Amino acid sequence: MDGFKTRLSHSLQFRLSLWLSLVILAMAVPAGVYSFFSAFHEANDLQDDQLRQVAALVLSRDLPPATPDRRATGKMKDDESKVIVQILAPAQYAGDDDTSLRLPADLPDGIQTVKVGHVPWRLFVKPAASGQRLAVGQQTEVRDEIARDSGLRTVMPFVVLIPILIALVSIMVRGMLRPIARLSQEVDRRDDQDIRPLDEQHVADEIRPLIGSINRLLRRVADNMDAQRRFLADAAHELRSPLTALSLQAENLAATDLSPTSKARLLPLRQGLNRSKALLEQLLTLARSQNTGAPQPSQVTQVSLQAALRRVVEDSLPLAQANQIDIGVEADTEVTLAAQEVDIVALIRNLIDNAIRYTPPGGNVEIRLHAQPGLVSIEVEDSGPGIREAERERVFDPFYRVPGSDQDGSGLGLSIVKSIVARLHGKIELQHARSDAPYGLKVIIRLPT
Numbered sequence: 096m097d098g099f100k101t102r103l104s105h106s107l108q109f110r111l112s113l114w115l116s117l118v119i120l121a122m123a124v125p126a127g128v129y130s131f132f133s134a135f136h137e138a139n140d141l142q143d144d145q146l147r148q149v150a151a152l153v154l155s156r157d158l159p160p161a162t163p164d165r166r167a168t169g170k171m172k173d174d175e176s177k178v179i180v181q182i183l184a185p186a187q188y189a190g191d192d193d194t195s196l197r198l199p200a201d202l203p204d205g206i207q208t209v210k211v212g213h214v215p216w217r218l219f220v221k222p223a224a225s226g227q228r229l230a231v232g233q234q235t236e237v238r239d240e241i242a243r244d245s246g247l248r249t250v251m252p253f254v255v256l257i258p259i260l261i262a263l264v265s266i267m268v269r270g271m272l273r274p275i276a277r278l279s280q281e282v283d284r285r286d287d288q289d290i291r292p293l294d295e296q297h298v299a300d301e302i303r304p305l306i307g308s309i310n311r312l313l314r315r316v317a318d319n320m321d322a323q324r325r326f327l328a329d330a331a332h333e334l335r336s337p338l339t340a341l342s343l344q345a346e347n348l349a350a351t352d353l354s355p356t357s358k359a360r361l362l363p364l365r366q367g368l369n370r371s372k373a374l375l376e377q378l379l380t381l382a383r384s385q386n387t388g389a390p391q392p393s394q395v396t397q398v399s400l401q402a403a404l405r406r407v408v409e410d411s412l413p414l415a416q417a418n419q420i421d422i423g424v425e426a427d428t429e430v431t432l433a434a435q436e437v438d439i440v441a442l443i444r445n446l447i448d449n450a451i452r453y454t455p456p457g458g459n460v461e462i463r464l465h466a467q468p469g470l471v472s473i474e475v476e477d478s479g480p481g482i483r484e485a486e487r488e489r490v491f492d493p494f495y496r497v498p499g500s501d502q503d504g505s506g507l508g509l510s511i512v513k514s515i516v517a518r519l520h521g522k523i524e525l526q527h528a529r530s531d532a533p534y535g536l537k538v539i540i541r542l543p544t
């Protein structure tokens with residue numbers, strides 16, 4: 096019952112279907128009852144007319160209207176449905192014949208309902224020319240049964256059609272409200288970066304204002320996100336110059352003649368400055384990759400994935416050698432993609448950087464490029480510890496790092512990768528490279544061409 100109430104108060108579709116069904120029933124039930132009774136009465140009238148006609152027929156033919164003749168009619172299957180025709184006679188006469196009804200001789204002329212024994216009969220009494228009186232009759236029960244049948248036959252279409260009508264109404268209401276369901280599915284399917292306006296053109300007039308409001312809200316959200324991104328980019332940019340100046344000062348200081356203690360103290364300072372510079376670069380890359388606006392056409396070119404990969408691998412070789420990591424590259428024929436080159440480089444750089452840094456010395460990193468019609472895939476697989484399934488959503492959050500990561504890092508790398516993949520309308524998947532520990536991480540990126 097609670098479920099019913101909730102649906103009644105929350106579901107427009109349910110309410111519409113219910114009310115329309117109730118209206119249909121409210122119209123149809125009285126109409127059905129009226130039809131039944133009018134058909135019933137009509138059938139009764141018709142039967143009265145039949146009695147009159149039989150009487151007229153018998154009198155006009157001047158047939159001997161003695162008693163109902165069972166021998167002549169044969170054994171009737173439905174004995175009680177018969178019409179009796181008999182002369183009204185004094186009781187002692189009638190009593191001689193057990194097949195005739197014991198009708199009182201003083202019945203008035205005309206149509207009437209009379210109880211004979213305990214059985215009600217409908218009788219038509221008509222005087223004949225001979226002075227005798229003719230009674231034509233039928234049991235009321237039989238008549239009523241026939242009339243009921245006729246009434247039920249007129250009600251039958253209602254009984255059959257109303258459930259069909261109610262079902263059709265529900266189907267129609269559901270069909271009409273389907274655009275709303277489709278709209279919500281469309282919104283649900285979107286990822287959190289996708290704040291394009293919803294289609295306002297191909298919807299019903301009643302829904303359009305709602306979509307207009309949602310679109311205005313989406314625009315405000317987009318403006319807000321833009322402002323945040325610009326703030327992030329501006330802040331990172333503003334910090335860059337003083338930080339560069341500081342690094343320069345530290346380098347200058349390192350070049351001077353310092354005491355061993357001072358040199359030892361300077362080292363962490365320089366490392367800290369380098370980490371801060373790296374963080375700032377990552378922040379700038381993230382702000383740029385989260386730009387929701389379409390890139391300038393002049394910035395989009397056919398980027399060669401092999402060339403970008405080669406560049407990143409060359410840049411990463413010193414780090415790989417320092418960590419004793421073997422890098423293998425497997426690339427199909429030339430694969431190009433319409434994109435901004437900085438995006439592709441940042442994407443590959445972050446993946447290879449992670450693979451090298453999180454893989455223990457002696458491990459290896461495999462990079463594969465594959466092209467299929469309409470799709471390119473970039474796979475980066477390493478022999479490191481991998482990422483547990485429970486962490487695979489969270490590692491894409493900005494600044495999130497898996498607890499226990501002993502490497503330097505900002506936690507921005509995979510957020511950058513995710514933003515770039517979303518911008519290129521691609522998909523990203525994290526898997527274990529092997530089934531036994533160390534599981535290794537396999538990142539698969541699929542981009543439409």
Ligand SMILES: Nc1ncnc2c1ncn2[C@@H]1O[C@H](COP(=O)(O)OP(=O)(O)O)[C@@H](O)[C@H]1O
Pocket residue numbers: 445449450451453454477479480481482490495496497498500503504505506507508509510536
């Ligand atoms: N190849 C990998 N192997 C194991 N763990 C990884 C790998 N790549 C990323 N991770 C985990 O995901 C977290 C987030 O990665 P990322 O966003 O690049 O940040 P960062 O590398 O700066 O820590 C890392 O802290 C690390 O724990």
Ligand SMILES: [Mg+2]
Pocket residue numbers: 445448449504506507508509
């Ligand atoms: Mg990283």
